Amino acid sequence: MRLLAENLVCERGGRGVFAGVSFTLDAGRLLAVTGRNGAGKSSLLRVVAGLVPKAGGSLALEGADSERGLGEHCHYAGHADALKASLTAGENLAFWAAFYGDPWLDPDEALERLAIAHLADLPAAYLSAGQKRRLTLARLFVSRRPLWLLDEPTSALDTATQALLAAHMREHLAAGGLILAATHADLGLPAQRLEIGG
Numbered sequence: 001m002r003l004l005a006e007n008l009v010c011e012r013g014g015r016g017v018f019a020g021v022s023f024t025l026d027a028g029r030l031l032a033v034t035g036r037n038g039a040g041k042s043s044l045l046r047v048v049a050g051l052v053p054k055a056g057g058s059l060a061l062e063g064a065d066s067e068r069g070l071g072e073h074c075h076y077a078g079h080a081d082a083l084k085a086s087l088t089a090g091e092n093l094a095f096w097a098a099f100y101g102d103p104w105l106d107p108d109e110a111l112e113r114l115a116i117a118h119l120a121d122l123p124a125a126y127l128s129a130g131q132k133r134r135l136t137l138a139r140l141f142v143s144r145r146p147l148w149l150l151d152e153p154t155s156a157l158d159t160a161t162q163a164l165l166a167a168h169m170r171e172h173l174a175a176g177g178l179i180l181a182a183t184h185a186d187l188g189l190p191a192q193r194l195e196i197g198g
């Protein structure tokens with residue numbers, strides 16, 4: 001599988017964010033998107049996920065199921081933790097498992113991957129910032145999707161959990177997955193780099 005982006009253009013609110021962004025991401029590789037605040041890193045991930053329409057250029061996931069759109073091959077973990085505050089951690093994951101389809105691990109096992117199985121019955125509203133981030137990342141494991149789009153995935157994570165995430169990312173890549181990550185930090189594994197906004 002290979003993600004090809006050619007001359008992507010992004011506009012938001014009628015203003016140009018970036019233009020002429022091209023890259024190739026092969027299976028088993030991590031592409032770290034860097035750039036100053038406001039350069040358009042999050043916007044790029046949202047364009048790939050199909051959450052923001054591209055204003056120009058092309059995007060293709062070669063080798064993917066052609067019956068499905070690009071967004072259906074992605075896990076998108078954005079800046080904001082997409083959690084329902086009144087649902088427990090386990091219920092949040094059960095929601096996402098039903099939403100995504102293609103079930104993989106059950107919610108308890110997914111929580112275990114981020115070392116928060118003990119929080120399964122706690123409403124998301126009661127979780128700390130880092131625990132919420134871990135719960136957001138646990139979503140990656142309730143459904144198998146080849147392309148992970150991670151926006152500042154290590155934000156709010158303690159050092160041990162950053163290492164845990166790096167191990168999971170390494171495993172995903174070794175299994176032929178692809179990762180596009182917007183980050184200001186070193187993710188702890190080899191990466192291609194794409195700087196936006198020079």
Ligand SMILES: Nc1ncnc2c1ncn2[C@@H]1O[C@H](COP(=O)(O)OP(=O)(O)OP(=O)(O)O)[C@@H](O)[C@H]1O
Pocket residue numbers: 012013017035036037038039040041042043044182
């Ligand atoms: N919904 C929106 N409507 C209009 N403009 C937006 C919207 N969201 C983002 N922008 C603008 O798009 C530009 C790129 O924002 P984006 O969040 O992609 O940058 P970023 O590189 O991820 O920044 P940071 O490092 O601060 O997270 C910014 O100028 C921002 O103000």
